[in-house]
Amino acid sequence: MPVLHVRTNGGAREIPFLAGACVRAILIANGLGVRSDCGGVGSCGHCRVQILSGEMPPPNSVEIRRLRPEQLNHGLRLACELFPTSDLTLWVPALAESVRWQLLAEDDLVAIEIPSDNEAGDGLGAAVDLGTTHIRVSVWDLGTQVRLGARMCLNPQLAFGSDVMTRLVAARGSSDAAAQISRLASQAIGGAIEQIVESAGRGSARLCQATIVGNTAMLALLSKQGCELLLKPEYWTREVDFQPATVADLKEDLRVGSSGAVSLIPSVAGFVGSDLLAGLLATELTKQAKPAMLIDFGTNSEMALWDGGTLWTTSAAGGPAFEGTGITCGMSAEEGAIFRVEDVGGYLQCDVIGYGAAKGVCGSGLVDVIACLLRRGALSRGGRFSHEISLAGFSICDNDGGVLLSPRDVDAFQRAKGAVGAGTADLLEKAGLEVRDIRRLCVCGAFGQHLNVPNAQAVGLVPQVPVEAVELWANSAIAGCELMLLSGARRSECGKLRAMAKNINLACEASFEKRFIDNLSLQPFEARRLEDKQCLMRS
Numbered sequence: 001m002p003v004l005h006v007r008t009n010g011g012a013r014e015i016p017f018l019a020g021a022c023v024r025a026i027l028i029a030n031g032l033g034v035r036s037d038c039g040g041v042g043s044c045g046h047c048r049v050q051i052l053s054g055e056m057p058p059p060n061s062v063e064i065r066r067l068r069p070e071q072l073n074h075g076l077r078l079a080c081e082l083f084p085t086s087d088l089t090l091w092v093p094a095l096a097e098s099v100r101w102q103l104l105a106e107d108d109l110v111a112i113e114i115p116s117d118n119e120a121g122d123g124l125g126a127a128v129d130l131g132t133t134h135i136r137v138s139v140w141d142l143g144t145q146v147r148l149g150a151r152m153c154l155n156p157q158l159a160f161g162s163d164v165m166t167r168l169v170a171a172r173g174s175s176d177a178a179a180q181i182s183r184l185a186s187q188a189i190g191g192a193i194e195q196i197v198e199s200a201g202r203g204s205a206r207l208c209q210a211t212i213v214g215n216t217a218m219l220a221l222l223s224k225q226g227c228e229l230l231l232k233p234e235y236w237t238r239e240v241d242f243q244p245a246t247v248a249d250l251k252e253d254l255r256v257g258s259s260g261a262v263s264l265i266p267s268v269a270g271f272v273g274s275d276l277l278a279g280l281l282a283t284e285l286t287k288q289a290k291p292a293m294l295i296d297f298g299t300n301s302e303m304a305l306w307d308g309g310t311l312w313t314t315s316a317a318g319g320p321a322f323e324g325t326g327i328t329c330g331m332s333a334e335e336g337a338i339f340r341v342e343d344v345g346g347y348l349q350c351d352v353i354g355y356g357a358a359k360g361v362c363g364s365g366l367v368d369v370i371a372c373l374l375r376r377g378a379l380s381r382g383g384r385f386s387h388e389i390s391l392a393g394f395s396i397c398d399n400d401g402g403v404l405l406s407p408r409d410v411d412a413f414q415r416a417k418g419a420v421g422a423g424t425a426d427l428l429e430k431a432g433l434e435v436r437d438i439r440r441l442c443v444c445g446a447f448g449q450h451l452n453v454p455n456a457q458a459v460g461l462v463p464q465v466p467v468e469a470v471e472l473w474a475n476s477a478i479a480g481c482e483l484m485l486l487s488g489a490r491r492s493e494c495g496k497l498r499a500m501a502k503n504i505n506l507a508c509e510a511s512f513e514k515r516f517i518d519n520l521s522l523q524p525f526e527a528r529r530l531e532d533k534q535c536l537m538r539s
């Protein structure tokens with residue numbers, strides 16, 4: 001059997017493999033996930049490996065299209081396009097983020113009001129927000145109602161694609177892949193629970209309850225149920241049952257005791273998941289008479305509009321740009337990320353999380369830099385750089401090879417924004433409301449933590465409501481999940497929200513494509529709607 005000799009920053013591995021197997025698959029199967037945002041179809045160009053020795057045919061047309069000539073000259077190839085038949089030695093420069101948990105301090109979390117009907121009993125319980133890009137976990141002492149700790153990490157399922165569709169297709173491809181995708185998440189969550197429990201001095205105690213919220217696809221991938229249905233458009237408006245046939249494996253991975261329970265909170269319908277319902281619980285959006293909106297920016301962005309009597313919901317798959325992945329120098333909002341950019345007299349001043357050297361840019365930094373370039377005329381509303389910016393893109397900061405904003409990144413941002421803008425416009429139309437009617441706007445998701453609202457409004461990401469009406473809720477879904485972990489009454493409330501939601505499937509809306517295209521433009525949302533109307537009146 002030939003052997004793959006793998007060199008990474010973390011050391012060397014020797015992996016025997018079947019001749020003709022795909023290098024990407026070999027690496028993933030051996031816990032060495034390379035970045036593969038497209039799920040291995042050759043369209044993202046991120047699964048780069050360098051051939052150090054061994055015989056391989058010359059680069060194919062996909063590799064020539066995705067890699068620059070100098071990269072090809074250095075022996076860089078795409079792991080998803082390599083099918084070796086003999087020994088090969090590789091350097092893998094960009095392993096998909098191994099599970100690296102980041103502490104979520106109390107200040108990062110929502111201070112939830114402990115429900116008075118705490119019926120969770122004694123023992124330990126975990127709340128989990130299983131996101132497409134990030135996973136958040138908190139562990140509680142259910143008896144004393146004290147949070148023992150919380151963690152966040154990149155979802156290791158990113159090795160199977162950055163968006164839910166790519167992962168669903170991978171899971172459909174083979175039962176092995178489906179099992180692997182599921183376990184990547186469950187074992188990661190279990191790792192966080194173990195860390196928190198041990199740091200709280202509770203030794204190897206097991207949980208009596210784990211409550212999990214997430215978008216429908218993420219819960220289906222975790223339970224390995226319903227994935228197939230989510231790939232059929234007729235199910236995008238229906239409720240999909242993803243409850244697992246057995247929770248024995250999940251319990252084991254999540255460190256839940258044999259008499260404990262694992263609850264996957266049911267979704268609304270289609271891709272509108274229980275993370276949105278949890279966000280609605282935490283923000284209490286529907287407890288007011290005036291119209292209010294919640295936008296949870298993510299790889300699969302979810303939106304809810306409360307018009308005072310009806311709850312409208314929808315979701316839009318915009319790609320992972322808001323979460324800082326899928327862009328050239330993107331990263332999540334953690335140490336080393338440029339999270340704020342200001343134009344100070346023509347010079348861009350970058351603030352970095354942790355105050356050290358910049359390693360990349362997260363979603364809020366991306367919004368700021370785009371807004372700054374728009375204001376100084378270096379970027380057009382259509383997303384084109386002016387002539388003085390090099391073809392490779394704009395250098396946000398010159399540190400250690402630089403943090404670059406490429407034309408492709410601007411395009412990814414515009415697409416993500418276009419999808420959310422189209423969803424927002426659609427919900428407003430369904431409710432018969434205008435942007436000016438919205439009295440409260442909750443911006444949720446990690447992205448919301450450092451968001452500069454005027455900048456987000458200038459690029460058309462957030463509707464033009466008064467700045468004081470915008471609330472930033474970085475961790476609303478985990479907060480709502482915690483409420484459900486602690487209270488049966490809040491779980492019932494979640495059920496009522498689910499029952500009352502009128503869910504819109506944007507893919508079935510005739511106006512979606514036009515709205516998506518309108519919202520690609522980097523200009524304020526309200527202005528564009530008015531132009532839209534004038535345009536419609538003229539036609």
Ligand code: FES
Pocket residue numbers: 035036037038039040041042043044045046047066078079080081
């Ligand atoms: S090009 Fe995307 S995984 Fe290979």
